[in-house]
Amino acid sequence: MPIMNWDNSLDIGVKAMNDEHHGLLDIMNQIYDAHAGGKRGATINALVAKLGDACTAHFAHEEAYMQRIGYPGFNNHKALHTSLLMRYGAFAAQIRAGGGLASDEFFQFLKFWLSSHIKGIDTKYAAHAVGAAR
Numbered sequence: 001m002p003i004m005n006w007d008n009s010l011d012i013g014v015k016a017m018n019d020e021h022h023g024l025l026d027i028m029n030q031i032y033d034a035h036a037g038g039k040r041g042a043t044i045n046a047l048v049a050k051l052g053d054a055c056t057a058h059f060a061h062e063e064a065y066m067q068r069i070g071y072p073g074f075n076n077h078k079a080l081h082t083s084l085l086m087r088y089g090a091f092a093a094q095i096r097a098g099g100g101l102a103s104d105e106f107f108q109f110l111k112f113w114l115s116s117h118i119k120g121i122d123t124k125y126a127a128h129a130v131g132a133a134r
């Protein structure tokens with residue numbers, strides 16, 4: 001059972017970024033399903049690393065997009081990405097140190113930041129993109 005499903009409240013109106021957000025959600029659900037199915041160790045560590053890589057790539061794409069559309073909130077948004085990646089890295093290290101055991105706290109963090117960042121932060125550059133060249 002997925003920890004979180006896609007719904008229209010996550011649609012920011014920029015297809016390329018929606019697609020990437022979908023991808024992040026998929027990997028997050030893969031980690032959750034593996035964990036709930038009793039997986040530990042290398043399987044979990046590999047999925048956690050995969051999500052970290054996907055987030056890093058997504059944030060870089062998003063930052064390039066924001067620059068392309070001349071989004072004035074670029075610096076703040078980039079700083080939020082940097083801090084998310086640091087927190088993610090700390091969770092990933094903790095999971096590795098615990099033998100690939102993902103914690104409830106990790107899933108709460110993922111669920112909260114994925115939805116709140118997309119709905120509260122990503123929507124702002126998307127609103128700016130309306131009227132700007134996509």
Ligand SMILES: [Fe+2]
Binds near residue numbers: 017021058062118122
């Ligand atoms: Fe995003």
Ligand SMILES: [Fe+2]
Binds near residue numbers: 121
């Ligand atoms: Fe973002």
